[in-house]
Amino acid sequence: MQAIGVTWRKIATNIRNSSTVTRLKNIGTVAFSNKYLLYTNVTISISLSAVGDLLEQTYEVYTKDMDKYDFKRTMHMGFSGAAVGVLCHHWYKVLDRFIIGKTTDMVIKKLLLDQLIFSPIMIVTFFGSLALLEENPVDNFKDEVKDKFVTLYQAEWMVWPPAQIINFYFLPTRFRVLYDNTISLGYDVYTSQVKHGKNFRNNNTTDKKLS
Template sequence: MSTILSRLWNTNKKIISQKIRIGLVRESMKVKGGNAMDKIVATRNIMFTKYLFVSNVSISILLSATGDVLEQYYQNHINTDPSKVSSGEPPSWNRTRTLHMSLSGASVGILCHHGYRLLDALYPGRAIKTVAKKVLFDQLCISPVIICAFFLTLGALEGASRGQILTEITDKGKRLYLAEWVVWPPAQVVNFYFLSTRYRVLYDNTISLGYDVYTSYVKHDHS
């Protein structure tokens, strides 16, 4: 399963990279000779209009990886992993773990991208009642799906059995879901009331950097 996912990822990465390069060349030709503000606007249009899906997934990948790097740094240099201390093994960065976390960020980014578009289609507008419906729908329907996708992706990459994946979803997924009720309802009120759809995932991932550190901790907590 992990081999199939890796091949699909590499194939899609090549196609996406090629499309991005072509798009960037075209956009750079449009603003050639323009001032700095023109280039900023053009870059924003590339990221959050033409290639919004790619931008959202890329941001999720980057911040998921960053969250894991920060968590590993904390484990290795601030709160040293007891298992490494007892074995005499020097602290080290687990690159494979970070890669897997970043790929799980891809699945989360895809679901967030389409989930926010669905919410805006179901509940258009920014009235208080509408925002409240979006927050509840997000917490009750979208968040559980994203948490399950997170553990399914990592389980597949790590070669875990169905039973192991199900155990992680029921045990560790519950911890993440309870934490989400503390972090996300107030954050999503701001998201749904003030921001347009194309900036939702960027805002979401910016707020969630600290939550990504906690997610990495919960996923790799063997206590």
């Protein structure tokens, strides 16, 4: 987190003396350059993961499932976004390095690898990064994966294949994580619901009592 802060301060210093339009262009150019792309992707992932949780909490407060906002929970979701952002950044670089081209065959190969290999890794990382911030992290991680992995993986197959076709066919590597996070804002709301929703917790508790 400190490295991200230092990086953005450097970017701000480099563009401070430019005009407004030039500043915006410079921000985009610098932020999505190879030098700073990792920090940009992580920042985007943290921000939109936190926003997705806040949207879900807004709904829960409105429906009286929560009395007030839990900003600690939002910080935890942002932390999970950092882990996911790092993985996505490197995953897309690996895919584009070894599967070159934008033919239909190449896009299908990337799509299948993304869904069959990377999606499960992402879901496990999501639960694992959050478990680190909870009591009994090992037990919590095992329970979360056992009870909720299939639910999120099924949702992945509903959301990402059509979205990733556009991603792999039209976008350059440096914009893939930005696109992913834009599309996944709604999905992040759902992941927060699966992670924290009362229905899931109640079902899990009932299952344990019956076992």
